[in-house]
Amino acid sequence: xxxxxxxxxxxxARNLSVHYRDRGTGPWSRSRGIQIxxxxxxxxxxxxxTMALVGRSGCGKTSLMMALLRLVKPLKGEIxxxxxxxxxxxxxxxxxxxxxxxxVFQNFQASLNPQLKIATSIxxxxxxxxxxxQRRERIAELLQAVDLGDRFxxxxxxxxxxxxxxxxxxxxxxAVQPDLLLLDEPFSAQDLxxxxxxxxxxxxxxxEQGVNYLLISHxxxxxxxxxxxxxxxxxxxxxxxxxxxxxxxxxxxxxxxELVQQSGLS
Amino acid sequence: xDRKTKSGAVITVRDLSLALRRRKRLLPIFSDISFQLERxxxxxxxxxxxxxxxxxxxxLLKLAPGDAELEGNLQLxxxxxxxxxxxxxxxxxxxxxxxxxxxxxxxxxxxxPVLRCGRQIRDVVRTHRRLxxxxxxxxxxxxxxxVGLDDCDRVYRSYPHELSGGMxxxxxxxxxxxxxxxxxxxxxxxxALDAVTRESIIRTxxxxxxxxxxxxxxxxxxxxxxxxxxxxxxxxxxxxxxESGPTDLVFANPLHPxxxxxxxxxxxxxxxxxxxxxxxxxxxxxxxxxxxxFHPRCPRAESICRTRAAPVxxxxxxxxxxxxxx
Numbered sequence: 001x002x003x004x005x006x007x008x009x010x011x012x013a014r015n016l017s018v019h020y021r022d023r024g025t026g027p028w029s030r031s032r033g034i035q036i037x038x039x040x041x042x043x044x045x046x047x048x049x050t051m052a053l054v055g056r057s058g059c060g061k062t063s064l065m066m067a068l069l070r071l072v073k074p075l076k077g078e079i080x081x082x083x084x085x086x087x088x089x090x091x092x093x094x095x096x097x098x099x100x101x102x103x104v105f106q107n108f109q110a111s112l113n114p115q116l117k118i119a120t121s122i123x124x125x126x127x128x129x130x131x132x133x134q135r136r137e138r139i140a141e142l143l144q145a146v147d148l149g150d151r152f153x154x155x156x157x158x159x160x161x162x163x164x165x166x167x168x169x170x171x172x173x174x175a176v177q178p179d180l181l182l183l184d185e186p187f188s189a190q191d192l193x194x195x196x197x198x199x200x201x202x203x204x205x206x207x208e209q210g211v212n213y214l215l216i217s218h219x220x221x222x223x224x225x226x227x228x229x230x231x232x233x234x235x236x237x238x239x240x241x242x243x244x245x246x247x248x249x250x251x252x253x254x255x256x257x258e259l260v261q262q263s264g265l266s
Numbered sequence: 267x268d269r270k271t272k273s274g275a276v277i278t279v280r281d282l283s284l285a286l287r288r289r290k291r292l293l294p295i296f297s298d299i300s301f302q303l304e305r306x307x308x309x310x311x312x313x314x315x316x317x318x319x320x321x322x323x324x325x326l327l328k329l330a331p332g333d334a335e336l337e338g339n340l341q342l343x344x345x346x347x348x349x350x351x352x353x354x355x356x357x358x359x360x361x362x363x364x365x366x367x368x369x370x371x372x373x374x375x376x377x378x379p380v381l382r383c384g385r386q387i388r389d390v391v392r393t394h395r396r397l398x399x400x401x402x403x404x405x406x407x408x409x410x411x412x413v414g415l416d417d418c419d420r421v422y423r424s425y426p427h428e429l430s431g432g433m434x435x436x437x438x439x440x441x442x443x444x445x446x447x448x449x450x451x452x453x454x455x456x457x458a459l460d461a462v463t464r465e466s467i468i469r470t471x472x473x474x475x476x477x478x479x480x481x482x483x484x485x486x487x488x489x490x491x492x493x494x495x496x497x498x499x500x501x502x503x504x505x506x507x508x509e510s511g512p513t514d515l516v517f518a519n520p521l522h523p524x525x526x527x528x529x530x531x532x533x534x535x536x537x538x539x540x541x542x543x544x545x546x547x548x549x550x551x552x553x554x555x556x557x558x559x560f561h562p563r564c565p566r567a568e569s570i571c572r573t574r575a576a577p578v579x580x581x582x583x584x585x586x587x588x589x590x591x592x
Contacts, residue, residue, distance in 0.1 A: 057431065057460040161547050162315065189457075191314040191487070192531050197543035218460045225540040262461040264490055264536055 007047035009083070010180060011068060011101065011214075016041045016077035018063045018236075037063035039236035040077065045214055047179060050206065052215045052223040052244075054259055055233035061216045064233070065184050068214075069103055070094075102173035106185040108165040112157040118143075118168050119153030125175035142171040145209075146201060163194035170201065174211065181213040187222065199226055221263030224248060232256045275302040275343060276448050276481040277326070277366070282338035284318070284325050286551070292335065293551040295321050296505035299338070303449055306479035308472055310486050310496035310513065312528070316548040318505040319485045320371075323453040326483070327366055328358050342366070344448050364394045367447035369471075371454045373434035376441060377426040383437045384410075384422030390444035409440040414470045432463040439471060450475060452484040456491075464488075468495055489532045493517050501525045504549055504559035511584030521586045523564045558589065566590055 018038035037060040045051055055061050066072040068079060070086050079086040081097045089097060105111050112121055119139050126135055140150050146167040157165060166186060173181055183202075187195040203226065205211050217223045220230070224244050231241040234255040240247065251257045282299040285292040296318040303309055311319055321330060328351065330336050340350040344365050347353055353361075362368070370376050378386055387406045391397060397405060403422075410418040413436045426434055435455060442450055452471065456464040468484075472495050475482040486492045492499060492513065499516045501509040501524060509522040520526045527544045534541025546563040549555055555562050561571035568589075576587040 056462055161550070163547060191548075192489075192528070193314060193544040194547070195543075196531060196541060199540065200543065203540075221535060224538075258462055262465065 007049065009044045010047045010081070012042075012044040012080040013064070013068060014042055014078050014080065016043075016064070016067060016079065017075045018060070018067050018072055019075045020063075036236055038067060038074070041233075041237055043231060043238055043241075045180065045212075048210075048212060049229060050212050050215070050227045051229040051231060052217060052220075052227040053231050053233055054217055054220050054223065055255070056218060056259075059233045060236040061218075061233055062184055063236075065103070065182055065214075065216055069101065069182060070097070099176045100179045102176060102178040102181050104166070104169050104173050104181055104183045104186050106188060108162060108169055108186075108189065109157075111169050112165060114157050116156075117153065118155055118157070118160070121157075121168065122153070122172045122175055125172055138175070142175055145174060145205065146171045147197075163190055163198065166190065166194075166198060167201070170198075170205075174205065174209070177209075178211060181211060182216075183213055184216045185218070186215070188217070188219070195222060202226060218259075219263060220248070220259045224263075232259065274304060276305050277303045277343070278339075278341045279326070280339040280341075282322070282325060282336070282340065284321055284330055284337075285335045286331065287333045287335070288552075294505060294554070295334075295551060296502075299507055301500060301507070301510060303481035303483055304498075305448075305481055306476055307497040308475065308482045308484065308495060309498040309500060310484050310492035311500045311502055312486055312489060312492050313502035313508075314548045316504075316550065317502040319502055320453050322502070323368075323451050323483070323485060326451055327362055327368055329362075342449070363390060363445040363447065365445075365447055365449065367442035367445060367450040369439055369442045369450065369452040369455045371457055373431065373438040374426065376438040377434060379426055381425075382422070383424050383426060383429070387437070387441050387444050390441060394445040406440075406444075409444060410437070412470075412474060413437075413440045413443070414466065415440075432459055432467065435459060435467060436470070439467070443474065446478070447480065449481045449483070452482065454485045454487060457487060464491070489528060501528070504554060505551070506559060506587060507578075507585065508560065508588070509584070509586045511586075515584065521584070521591045522588050523566050523590075524560050527563075527565075558587070 016038055017036065017040055020035045020037055041064065053061050063072065067074050084093060086097065122139050122142055123135055126138055130138065139153055143150060143152055148164060148167055160168065187198055190198065199222065202213060215223050215226055227244055229241065230244050230247045231238050232253065232255055239253045240256045247256060248260060251260050280300050283297040284295045286295055299322060313319055324330050325336055326340065336351060338351065342350055342365055345361065384406055387409060388402045391402045391405050407418045407422060410421055415421050415433060415436050421429065421433065421437065429437065456467060459467065468491055471482065496513045499511060499513045500507055501522065503524050509516060509525045516525060517529065520529050531541045544563055549559060557573050558571045558576045561567040564571065570589050576589050578585050578587045579591055
């Protein structure tokens with residue numbers, strides 16, 4: 001599948017397979033086989049491009065994201081970050097990757113340490129070379145970027161609502177000035193109104209700071225406002241990929257048609 | 267009493283209020299909630315998280331937290347009691363499951379992880395109906411088929427963890443219907459499922475409820491689902507019913523600014539333009555605003571909204587709580 005070249009490929013998966021060992025039904029039972037989560041998948045995200053990865057639950061979206069983040073080792077295939085193999089990187093290269101590609105997870109509760117103040121959580125990602133004053137300024141700046149006031153820095157996660165916590169997660173991801181955010185269903189646990197305000201926030205961050213994203217979601221109706229490209233995933237594979245408007249108007253595969261229909265767009 | 271021939275309200279809720287005790291303070295979760303659930307009708311409850319929907323559902327089963335103060339009046343057509351809330355716990359054990367079925371958000375929390383699914387449903391069937399072991403087994407298999415499961419024999423023998431989320435939620439549904447309740451209360455039963463599965467399960471629930479002319483109260487996040495599958499709508503915000511009425515009427519002509527704001531988002535998404543969100547967030551119970559709780563986010567708010575709670579206006583089959591709707 002050929003990408004429309006908006007920029008140079010930034011993150012690529014080539015012939016990627018992710019398998020999990022099926023442990024059977026209990027801790028004592030022997031391994032019964034292998035579950036294929038991602039199946040010989042090829043995908044490329046270019047710099048300057050935003051993409052949505054959509055599909056039903058269990059199609060392997062999260063496994064793909066974990067592999068792209070180098071958090072799960074793929075069984076086969078390779079992941080390239082700026083043309084370099086992610087699993088052959090070490091030291092500085094890997095550190096550059098970790099700065100460049102930042103995740104935001106679906107479970108916003110588990111993403112924040114309940115014992116740390118919001119400011120401390122955000123400061124974790126900041127350069128150690130900053131002075132105390134610079135650090136404080138940068139935290140205020142990041143909180144402002146996600147529409148939270150200064151006072152939120154002094155609060156603990158349990159004092160925040162779900163939407164506010166997800167904003168903090170986005171601010172923390174932005175702390176290292178990444179080029180790409182990998183967002184795994186960042187809105188799905190939120191109310192519609194909060195979802196819309198988070199979507200507007202991401203669009204604004206893209207416009208103002210040039211931070212692009214790969215958005216994983218099961219809701220095509222929502223993500224269509226956010227991305228240039230849509231890739232539809234089914235049973236571990238990309239079954240359809242293209243420009244958002246085209247996918248919505250002329251879905252070719254059954255999986256895509258179903259998603260379009262479910263989103264009330266047909 | 268023959269439950270099948272009676273028509274009208276199955277459950278009547280009047281002035282129901284719940285407050286939680288926190289550090290010697292009483293925090294109101296919801297107050298003066300009144301509505302009825304009717305036989306064969308689906309009532310959808312919508313509203314943002316933190317509005318008190320889940321605790322309201324639990325309160326209808328008298329399952330509110332132990333330190334909570336629950337007041338008001340609850341009546342069930344099938345039970346002769348002036349106020350169910352005054353009944354002792356033993357009486358409630360016969361009501362839950364038999365008269366009022368329940369379906370929660372997480373199927374995992376309704377199912378026992380160490381018992382096979384069939385056994386769990388069979389236990390409920392045998393508690394509420396006088397059946398032999400064999401009869402109970404076939405009743406369970408019939409239930410499993412009715413909730414849309416294919417390989418019923420295998421599901422009967424499976425443990426909950428061996429099922430997918432959608433299948434587990436269908437089993438939880440079978441469990442909720444096993445006692446043939448006259449009312450079923452479902453608290454966001456579909457949030458953990460993807461859109462395709464969600465639609466197919468809600469269709470199953472509604473069909474079964476209508477067939478058996480049972481009443482259903484369902485909490486939904488998705489207004490589109492509420493529009494397609496419910497007969498009545500309750501719009502809740504910060505522990506109050508802002509608006510209620512027949513679903514088609516509310517969708518055609520929403521009266522409360524909160525309902526209007528929710529519908530604007532839904533309609534915006536359908537028309538392909540990213541709508542604006544409702545400014546601000548749902549207030550926490552510790553910091554409830556004075557007057558109408560929606561006033562800090564309301565585009566129509568004036569000084570009266572800040573100082574006085576809005577009166578509830580009753581119009582043919584509809585209620586609305588706003589100073590500016592007369």
